Amino acid sequence: MKNIYIKTLCVLTLGLTFASCNDYLDDAPKGSKIPTTLADYEAFIRDEYTNQSVDIAQASTLINDKFIDIATLAAQRLTKANYMWDETADRIQLNQADERTYYGQYAGISTFNLIIANALTTTEATEEQKRVIWAEAKILRAMSYYNLANFYADTYVASTASTKLSVPLITSADINAPSKQVTIQEMYDFILTDVKDALPYLPKVSQTPLHPNLGAGYAFYSRVYLQMNNYTEALKYADLALAENNKLYDWVAYYNNNKAVIDIPNSYTNTPSPMGYDYVENYTFRHGERTYLSTEYSIPVERAQRFETGDVRFKSRWKIRTVGAETYYRRTLSGMFNYGGITTVEVYLIKAECLARAGQISEALDLLNAVRKTRILPASYQDIATADKTTALNAIFKTKYNELILTLIPFTDARRLNAEGVYKFSLSKTADGTNYNLSSESHLWTMTFPQGATKNPGNGTITQNVAK
Template sequence: MNRIIYFCITLACFLCSSCNDYLNIAPKGNKIPTTLADFEALLRDQYTISRTPVENALYLLNDVYLTNAKVNTPSLSQANYMWDESADRIMLNNADEGTYYVLYGAISSCNLIIANAPTATEATDAERKEVMAYAKVIRALCYDVLVNYYADTYDKATAAEKRSVPLIASADIDAPYTQVSIQEMYDFIIQDTKEAIEMGIPAQSMTAIHPNLGAAYALLARVYLQMQNYDEALRYANLALEQNNQLFDWNAFYEEHQAAIDDPDNYDKIVTPMQYDYVENYYLRYGVQSNFDSYEYNIPVERAERFEEGDARFLSRWKLKVDNNDTYYKALESGFFNHGGLTTCEAYLIKAECQARLAQNNDYAESMNTLNSVRITRIRPDKYQPATAATLEEALSLIRRTKDNELIFSIVPFADARRFNLEGTYASTLIKTYEGKEYSLSPTSHLWTMPFPAGALNNPGNGSIEQNVSK
């Protein structure tokens, strides 16, 4: 026994004396990031940092078709899809659902880049600032999605009092954090994005999955619109459009593929134009998947009816299908879809709404001209008529129809619906019929705020999280 004790003491002394030497040796088969290229590579890991899965917001809007079999199976998606206010969504969200973990995973990578880029080797100061700027915009966008998903919508009167989501800006493992107020989170998002602009985020980014200057401006326009600051939202939408104002010609795309699209028995996939070289991109960011062969969601028949007649973008993307007990519009396209990023189309539609909100003497001509700039590239020539509006309500209704359809599968229609619901004047109740029974979703329903997953509450790390909904 004495010899064993002596051996252990000797071994401990040896290990302690050699500790510093071992810390300076990289583990075999691993690379410790030191160069700027090492850290920038984190931005190219598309599956971990470039996804924005917001499925339950899409289910709540009924923008995604849920099969009859899944409707009849209790789940979080079923509770949202069927607008079941009696369901305990906190209990149903007992798994590690994607939205929270994917976005905080992306934030973690951004924190690591922002913390280490200033001292990274093999780079100039300008190159270091560029990579940091990319990370700041991505981090700000992730927080914008999180706060509009898990917290109540922005209300200037209560934003300083209501909780939002955990704000984690440190790259240190187990760093302390706070579940900040909604106002503090919006201030952080704006600050991060403006700092990226000051750092010199380039007008032409490294790749489509790196946000450019137009993306930073477009994100600020989105955030200020959510805050109902129409002057600032308009200013940044215009700045974004000065960087890029191109719109894709969906009429030409439809005509190119019309024979296959019009064939009622042909559901062969068409490669989507909404990927890396899409002319509308400021920043390409995926939704749920990042695989090339990923398909878009199928949509319900009632959702399809909300598209404008003759919408070439709709005609090119979905086709009616009857499959046993399910009838829906089946997705026709495959590829890399920019469902979570920032585009010129969104900037146009933010601009149109701000012009309508700020119009003098009920003159909505400028707002409608901006809206029509988008519509004329989408609506078939035999169906197209310039949109006009005599009242603010008419203008907002026309803009919102186009925006909800253009940005389907992104967080934007969900965030916009919450914003209009809060405003009250233009709030709307969602209505649908399922198996002969009518269902409705009130603009004041608690379902408009998503519950944190159980894993986040049970394992909060060096902080604490309080649930933002009762169920």
């Protein structure tokens, strides 16, 4: 990547904020340069470990999608409060250091603001090329705001979205830019507008897996509308996304090709992750929580039990292990993992949900079973067949929950369904002889802003969206 020099790289309340063009030094240090060409700005999109990572650690912790060992629970009180569903804990006071989600997403937003503000006036590019980079930055900014809004604020409910607060909105890369903590409705309106602005200029084929293409734009639009319970629009854009890319990865073939290693008893030799940059299901690639590591998280026994019998996607990724007093399913893949981007399987299941809600049960199950056939061993596979809407939807939810494990989507879906009140999501477990429960009504479903943000709100104000 080009060595791009900017005057100010300082951590502010709203993230790692870049100076505006007027703040650049007149003389860049030797070996550096002031960004002027479109290529200079486009290079920021390729900064995958800062601008293209989505750290949602506490969300995965809350729904127990990852295994947390005894030592970590003893050392990290916020993590323990979420993992053990402690509703008495004051998570506002405990959240003194867990700032990665907040500052990480705003760091990317600052970068995308910089690109949006300058791409159209850069040099050494055609107008069409400028518009493409501008549009890609708009999609990435909208995706980052979606992550923040669905982490630190309540889920979207039309009747309350205009009165409840979301997260701070900032659209300028200037270090002195004001911020305003907008309502949930204002935030969703902003996200939808960004996508609408970008769609006409997105290319059908990406420059790299990090650059969102037209399929990514449609897929993200579908995700946002689903979160708003607008199933008509979610279905419309799911169809458009699948017209751009409808490929599904054959996990049965992956397992068969690697079973000699996968099936060795008590062996945890890593096999290569197929979910990297060239995963056929990718619309756009973004890293998850483990940006720099080449392995994914191990998962609890209770979580492993929610996978279908014969699910080789599960079998290829985790294997049971006992170390001392702890038993869990240890991860066995190594490589890259698209935990923060968008994939075709999510869109298949969005479309399936929308069809089922519209009473088109058979069509919905055709999509669900198309996904399952690429995941379940033939000896274990049976089509899910039902005429009952609730049964069909629960099957779709279960598959989606398993498919998108360790991403933000199981968390956002659970919040959406809990707010709807018809297909509520709750969890229970037993640890050391004690029963624990995460109610669908729990306040734990909304994360607290870190104290670093609320104590130093910069050029704006921040109000917590949850009492503790």
